Amino acid sequence: MTRRCALVTGGSRGIGAAIATELAADGHRVAVHCRADSAAAKAVLDALPGTGHALVTGDVGTPGGARGIIESAVAQLGTVDVLVNNAGIYAEQPVATTSYEDWQADWRRVVDVNLLGPADLIWHLVDHLRQRPQGPRGARIVNVGSRGAYRGEPDAPAYGATKAALHSLTQSLAQSLGPLGVAVTAVAPGFVRTDLAESMLVGDAEEQVRRQSPLGRIAAPSDVAAAVAWLSGERAEWCSGAVIDVNGASHLR
Numbered sequence: 566m567t568r569r570c571a572l573v574t575g576g577s578r579g580i581g582a583a584i585a586t587e588l589a590a591d592g593h594r595v596a597v598h599c600r601a602d603s604a605a606a607k608a609v610l611d612a613l614p615g616t617g618h619a620l621v622t623g624d625v626g627t628p629g630g631a632r633g634i635i636e637s638a639v640a641q642l643g644t645v646d647v648l649v650n651n652a653g654i655y656a657e658q659p660v661a662t663t664s665y666e667d668w669q670a671d672w673r674r675v676v677d678v679n680l681l682g683p684a685d686l687i688w689h690l691v692d693h694l695r696q697r698p699q700g701p702r703g704a705r706i707v708n709v710g711s712r713g714a715y716r717g718e719p720d721a722p723a724y725g726a727t728k729a730a731l732h733s734l735t736q737s738l739a740q741s742l743g744p745l746g747v748a749v750t751a752v753a754p755g756f757v758r759t760d761l762a763e764s765m766l767v768g769d770a771e772e773q774v775r776r777q778s779p780l781g782r783i784a785a786p787s788d789v790a791a792a793v794a795w796l797s798g799e800r801a802e803w804c805s806g807a808v809i810d811v812n813g814a815s816h817l818r
């Protein structure tokens with residue numbers, strides 16, 4: 566059987582690295598993508614189970630970035646059957662204490678990376694899928710959203726807004742890409758112990774975060790990766806349009 570090919574954006578660390586590892590263990594050939602830290606991405610790549618993986622770099626938040634990322638993944642792997650839009654940034658921007666210049670700059674950068682990046686990557690992926698000999702059927706797109714879209718992000722409103730928009734984009738595209746046989750889903754993780762979240766775990770905060778979940782622990786990247794790997798599979802077609810909570814029952818909706 567032909568091995569399926571997956572592109573994981575932001576695969577150089579944190580949740581993306583765990584997703585790349587899980588997909589490789591499931592038999593995929595994986596393109597590990599990062600923005601700038603190719604040494605970290607290479608270390609993830611070298612540790613992946615199996616062979617035939619690839620390294621892709623590029624800023625998802627710049628015009629042209631998405632095209633280059635899809636083109637590079639397709640050139641190295643031959644195609645992309647699974648796109649995991651995981652790369653994302655978080656910006657602290659409390660409205661009452663942030664200058665207007667910083668407020669504007671943060672909004673634009675977060676929208677560029679967290680929302681326009683995935684939208685552009687999906688456009689270029691669909692363009693590729695429609696042209697490939699076997700057609701688009703069976704492809705999967707999994708977007709990494711956030712619990713913050715539902716619970717609110719009082720000190721990071723652009724982050725919360727872009728994740729809510731990414732969930733909405735997931736649902737719209739699940740409808741528009743269904744006729745092509747492409748399933749589109751999202752996960753909405755709660756707090757996960759990664760570089761992005763580490764600064765929020767200082768002092769008493771760590772215990773408070775642990776208590777958010779009745780399971781009494783803080784999530785590891787592998788907790789999210791397990792859900793993404795399942796959604797990436799061919800058997801997950803009927804989940805299309807779903808935004809799956811991966812938050813240890815810390816926020817129920």
Ligand SMILES: NC(=O)c1ccc[n+]([C@@H]2O[C@H](COP(=O)([O-])OP(=O)(O)OC[C@H]3O[C@@H](n4cnc5c(N)ncnc54)[C@H](OP(=O)(O)O)[C@@H]3O)[C@@H](O)[C@H]2O)c1
Nearest residue numbers: 575577579580599600601602624625652653756757759761
């Ligand atoms: N950690 C949490 O608590 C949590 C909770 C809910 C949702 N999430 C979401 O999960 C995803 C991964 O989070 P994480 O905690 O694993 O983050 P992380 O440890 O900060 O890693 C972020 C990854 O994204 C890449 N990246 C950042 N900006 C980029 C850009 N402009 N273009 C291309 N790649 C870029 C980074 O590449 P470089 O290393 O090259 O910069 C890195 O590989 C994000 O979408 C985040 O919003 C995280």
